[in-house]
Amino acid sequence: MKNLKDKVAVVFAASGEIAGAVARSFSAHGARVYVTARNLDAVKALAGDINADGGYAEAARVDALNETEIDNFLKQVVADNGKLDVVFNGIAAEYSEMGGRPPTTVATFRQFMAPMEKICGSQFLTSRVAAKYMMETGSEGTVLLLTSALSRSKLPNMAGITAASAAMEGLTRGMAAEWGGAGIKVICICPGAIMETKRISGWIEAAAENLHIPVEQLEAQYKVFDILKVGPTLQNVGETATFLASAPGVVFNSHIVDVDCGKLNIL
Template identity: 80%
Template sequence: MQDLKDKVAVVFAASGEIAGAVARSFSQHGAKVYVTARNMDFVKALAKEINANGGQAEAAQVDALNETEIDNCLKKVVADTGRLDIIFNGIGVSYSEMGDRLPTTVATFEQFMAPMEKICGSQFLTSRVAAKYMIQTQSEGTILLLTAALSRSKLPNLAGITAASAAIEGLTRVMSAEWGKDGIKVICVCAGALMETNRISGWINAAAKQYGIPVEQLIAQYKAFDILKMSPTLKQLGDTAAFLASDTGVAFNSHVVDVDCGKLNIL
């Protein structure tokens, strides 16, 4: 399928497994993809893989928390192609950056704010710079943000990451309202726990060790809420992102799109 033929996409934090899967899917659907991250070696390898599989990709070193680097990257993309159709920011936090699951009465203000600054702050920066260039080039593009199902969960000792996840969803609605007049759609992808990712397996292993619970028990507790008794894959998430960025996906705007195969415990 070539749903994104002739589109130009930029993927931030592409060294992560989710963003990497999205970049591959964008390419498979016909887009030219610029893959960026702080780790230049990783995105060079990703671009090489995409090109070897018949896609079009270029790599760039960009810190998705540095507005100057974001702006310079997108300025070059527009200079090279004359347009900017899609961005996706897959920035995430490690288990320790989630606050180590400290009780809210114990966590410091800095620990609470760390996920807000990193994940919500980065989404704010990449989105607003992208919008500026989409408006300038009249690209009428798609801005895809990433959040976590924690935004609508009730789990203890995760105040910072939960608040940051909910903030990203609110930011999505505000930006879609601001930029809709310029034909820009803003959508938030809410990923369920992707068991094949290192981040989720690391979180499960660390939590199991902290609480003295077998890893298998934690996995079973999470999967007990699966409506279809199955979990989403990285490829499914990537293909969902490609659909949302396509012309057919225009029906989705300002929405939070859950990619979790349905969960009983998520509103």
């Protein structure tokens, strides 16, 4: 079923695994997809895979923290298509950008603010520029944001990224309230730990080596709070994003949508 047939979708930070999965799903459901990132080679490869699978994708280098680049790119997308229907930003912050995981009493102000600036700042920029063009063209589109379950978790040495994750939820609700009159939906996707991603699997392997415990033991700790016997996959995230951007997904707006198959330790 082509839930996004004839839709025009832009995916920012598409060099990441989650954003890549979303772009693939958008295309599989009929959307014309534009994939962007600072790493042009990565998004060119993604676009090539999508086109080889029978979809339509174009790649471009866009820094999702540079409003001029964002604006110029979306302006061209609208000029080429006459509209903009869906935008997803998959940007994330690395622990290295926060100086690792220092205690809050040790972290510098810059380290604390780094995820706020990168995550919230980028989502603010891509969302507001997209909304402007959706309003100008009457697209009544969907703006999809990304956060993490840290917003509703209690973990030490994660103050900056936890605060940024919670801020994303507030930003979602505020923009949804502001742009709803123009028919624009704003929804935030919150995936659980996706074991197949390099981010999670790499962290588990490094932590297991550092703690001198088997990888399987650490994986089991990740899964101990799972309600079901299965966890989320990249495909699950992509399909969820597609549904939220589709006509039936209109029932979701201003919501934070968990994609985790249910977790006992997340509110």
